[in-house]
Structure formats: C-alpha cells, structure tokens
Amino acid sequence: MSEERFEVRREIAAQPAEIFALLCSPEGHVTIDSSGMLQSAEGEAVTAAGDEFVVHMDRESLNDFPMGRYDVTVIITAFEQDAHIEWTVTGVTEAPVEHRYGYRVEPSEIGTLVTSYYDWSQIAAPYREMGIFPLIPESGLRATLGILARTMEKK
Template sequence: MTTDRFDVRRRIAAAPDKIFAVLSAPSGHVAIDSSGMLQSAEGDPVRAAGEEFIVHMDRESLNDYPLGKYDVTVIITRFEQDALIEWTISGQVQPPMRHIYGYQLEPVPGGTLVTSYYDWSEIDERYREAGIFPVIPEAGLRATLGILARTVE
C-alpha cells in the first residue's frame, strides 16, 4: 500500500504561541530544517493565509535531484494563529508541484502536541512519474520535530 501523506506527532514542552512564533517566521523554518536544504530566508513573519516569503535552497544536501542552489516562494495556504500553519511552494520548477507542508498545534498538559504533515496527493502526474516524491521522508519530519523541540524547550 502506498500513501501520499505523512503525519508525525510529538509532545513538546512549550506553549503553542512559543512554537508558533518559530513556525511563522521565515528564519524559523531554516533553523529547524532537518534536511539541510533550507539555507536562509527573506521576509517577515507571516500572519495570514496568502502571505509569502522566500527561502534559499540547496538541493545538493539530498543528493537526489540535480537542482543545486535555487529559491522558492513559500505561500501560506492555511493559517490559524497558534494552532495551524500550512504552505506550498512555487519556484523554478513549473508548473508548481502542489505539495503541502503544515503544522497543527494542540495544547496539552505541560505543553503542546505538534503534528507535522507533508501531503503530495495533489502533485501533477509528470512529477509523480518522475519518482521524486516524497521529497522528504517521514524520518525527516520526525527529525525536524526534534529540532523544533530543542529550539523552544
């Protein structure tokens, strides 16, 4: 059986607003990235769906697809302050791939249950046939949650 989505969870000993501050800041995405692809970012913290920022990427860290260094525009698709942030990207590869990443935050005693998800169910068939998805493995999402915990706890 195959899947087009990963969901991973981790309880983090920090309040949702503290975690969300990292997730809504372009520099926060770079700080917690476990893949090594995100090099730096430009832009202000996002505050609503439709907002965007730029991330400077280096695909060589994955050594899987010869893109080298490039920029992507992160486009926020869903936003609920301190509870949910989701985005897709647009960049040099066109049409856009239509894969999404997101975080849901749920207050729990002593912290927050953070769900990280990656969904590539809407990608164009040409990308599916190329065999490059998922770009990030489930273990990468788990590792990023570990870095997020280390950053905010």
Template structure:
C-alpha cells in the same frame, strides 16, 4: 515507489502553542528547524495570513538526489490559524505555479505544553510529477527529525 501520499507525525513539546507558532510563522524559523540541510536562509516578514509568502534559498545538494544545486523557492501560506495551524506549498525553480505538495503543523495545547503534529502531503501534485520518484521530497524520518529540532529550539528558549 510507495502508495502513501501523506506522512503525519506528532510529538509533545514542553512549550506553549504561541512559542511553537512563533518559530513556524518566522521565515528564519523554518531554516533553524530544517533537518534536511536544504534550507540555507530565508527572506521575508513574519507570516500572518493565507497567501502570505517568503523566499527560501535552497541547496538541493544536501539531499544528493537531483543536481539542482542552489536555487530559491517561494513559500505560499495555504492555511493559517494563529497558535493552531499553519500550512504551505512552494513555487520555485521548476514552475511558478505551486506544485501542491503541502507541509503543515497543527498545534494543540496538551499536558502543560503543545502536541505538535507535522504533515507532508503530496496527494495533490500534478499528474506530470507522479511516478517519477520525485515525491516525497522529504522522508518520514526527516519530518521526525525536524520535530526534534523544533522541540529543542523552543524548549531552550524557555
């Protein structure tokens, strides 16, 4: 168990903030860049504001940690600034209330491309979930791998 309750990693990507953001606001984009293998498919419209939602069909067997099998979660956008910031939490199988573990991306134009910072913050999870070894769901290496897939995805779109 770790005392850390937030991971934050950055990577320079050779694409504009708008190209990167286009992937991040698209429910299918989340599936395309997922490094965990849990995200199977998504349904919903492009997000454009705080409180927008979409559904992701999940398969927890990819992590081989909890026998949840296939299930759905609803992604709830908690911060939204076009071409600059997107953050979300999820509601899902365990509870219809958001668990308050937050995922996000900050985008900053830099050196002819975009400095992309991704983060995963579980500091606000309910007390019931603390100390049970559930969080973090995604390891730091998973976030780093997702940044690599995001870079490949937007740089190949050119």
C-alpha cells in the same frame, strides 16, 4: 494516513503561541530544518493564508538531484493563529508542484502537541509520473520535530 501523506506528532515543553510564532517566521523554518536544504530566508513573519516569503535552498544536501542552489517562494495555503499553518512552494518548476507541508499545534499536559505533515496527494500529473515523491521521508519530519523541541525547550 494515506500512501501520499506522512503525519508525525511530538509533545514539546513550550506554549502553543511560542511554537506557532517560530513556525510563522521565515528564519524559524531554516532553524528547524532537518534536511539541510534550507540555507536562509527573507521576508516577514506570516499572518494569513496568501502570505509569502523566500527561502534560499541547497539541494546538494540531499544528494538526489543536481540542482545546486536555488530559491523557492513559500506560499501559505492555510492559517489559523496559534493552531494551524500550511504551505506549498513555487519558483523552481514551471508548473506548481502542489505538495503541502504543515503543522498543527494544540495545548497538551506538558505544553504543546505538535503535528507535522507532508501531503503530496494533489501533485500535478507530470510530477506524479516522475515517481520522485515523497521528496522528504517521514524520518525527516520526525527529525525536524526533534530540532523544534530542542530549539523551544532551551529558551
């Protein structure tokens, strides 16, 4: 891992296809969010790179920037059915930030090994100069995997 990417893993007692279906659902993102920023979502489940959906956000839960409530469009940047999903967001800033979030899922002895990552290595220069990245700490990814495990294992 680099200084501009976090990657965390967790085994979850559920099948890869079940986990992947939740990760493709706009409301699934809200369900497992550990930051408290994701309030609700609109759109259809994604099925390919280029698909999009809207997430209604509330930055006050992080108490770092006085942005209040706002919307972002999630744009799927990589998609491999039941294996890999990655996205970026747009809608808050004039120029795309180009940070990426993603999950890889693979079969494991107990069900699925889920890898969550956050990569800000490609952010645009103006954002890099602000010195505000990473926006989400590594512990936030770990917490989200914990919520994902709790959500999937109680089904």
